[in-house]
């Protein structure tokens with residue numbers, strides 16, 4: 001858990017009075033992420049005393065039974081926040097409302113419990129996206145779409161460009177773009193924000209941040225977890241839709257974007273959109289086959305414990321062809337980045353839980369030092385997003401002693417050590433940004449649709465092929481073909497150096 005929870009919260013600005021309505025309030029996301037994030041904000045004293053949280057679900061549940069479920073969820077997912085008084089005070093904020101699908105009168109009951117004229121009202125749609133249109137229509141019909149109402153849309157928003165457009169259009173009938181918060185929790189991670197600060201508040205990197213000096217970029221989000229009881233959802237989704245279309249492409253945008261003119265939400269989003277528009281499209285199925293790898297885990301072991309194959313997970317059909325691993329090579333067609341490969345990779349049941357961006361600089365043009373084995377780990381900037389959050393600049397340095405022997409060494413910006421203050425987790429930061437009305441860390445409609453446009457040829461080519469996803473053993477780094485993707489360019493993934 002976040003070791004900084006015990007530290008003071010020096011950064012918190014006061015929040016306006018608000019109500020947070022969690023659609024899908026008894027679901028997995030609420031239990032794992034949303035309630036623990038709100039509890040952490042509560043425990044840090046960041047929430048106004050009268051902030052309320054109203055969970056909406058389909059099941060008939062008394063408040064007492066709902067709170068018992070919440071207590072269980074918080075025990076499992078917020079273990080570092082277990083002070084009985086704090087939990088009790090947090091639970092005072094919570095209530096539950098049953099709202100079955102199609103119950104239009106239910107929205108009037110919901111409206112009766114809210115005060116959107118005087119309080120910020122956040123409706124978080126943690127439901128499957130095919131319910132977004134109906135929920136937004138229900139909210140609007142009950143008058144819950146005024147200026148103070150903000151709607152958070154969870155990912156994946158649609159299955160492809162057409163379905164994403166349809167959802168955006170339906171939701172847009174009732175809410176303005178400035179009321180819509182399309183969430184990508186990777187943008188809320190502290191080191192992602194810090195990457196923007198490092199890039200745009202220092203002159204050091206800017207001259208080097210281009211094709212002349214950067215050889216290639218790796219972006220990895222590796223998980224040791226499997227599908228964790230979400231087999232049915234995951235099997236319809238797969239890693240490309242679950243992780244690449246959103247998290248990985250958003251990280252790529254932050255690395256590759258031009259400096260925005262200001263920190264205004266649209267100034268930032270305009271620059272990210274230009275990156276997405278500059279991604280070279282996959283022109284044919286052959287290109288997809290050459291530049292992408294899709295894999296699926298077989299039985300193996302994680303941390304010494306045996307784990308089953310993906311197809312043996314609960315609710316996953318035998319013979320499923322859904323990918324649990326993706327690696328791909330992307331290129332950005334603009335003056336800054338032409339010819340620089342961006343290697344993206346994500347997978348479930350991999351060897352380690354890690355998320356990192358590695359900026360690999362070019363070799364010096366004329367080597368002076370006899371480096372017996374080139375230190376491939378040096379000459380790179382590594383932005384660790386998790387498990388630890390740090391930025392490390394790996395350099396060649398001389399080993400102490402007579403001989404001029406070089407070793408990789410690093411300058412370490414460890415955010416925890418450097419800034420001894422509480423750090424909000426990504427969901428907490430983003431939820432509070434919604435309350436504050438800050439849109440810059442949320443995706444605009446055009447960005448999201450452009451990301452779908454770019455991944456669509458990959459989805460189409462994979463659907464059309466008879467080839468199965470490449471198998472990999474759970475606990476490994478994915479199919480060997482993912483290493484080959486880089487070795488064609490004479491490089492290796494960070495952990496293979």
Ligand code: BG6
Pocket residue numbers: 185221223242355
């Ligand atoms: C979610 C995906 O968006 O991100 C999950 O739906 C994935 O499948 C999760 O496990 C990873 O997030 P994090 O922050 O734990 O790396």
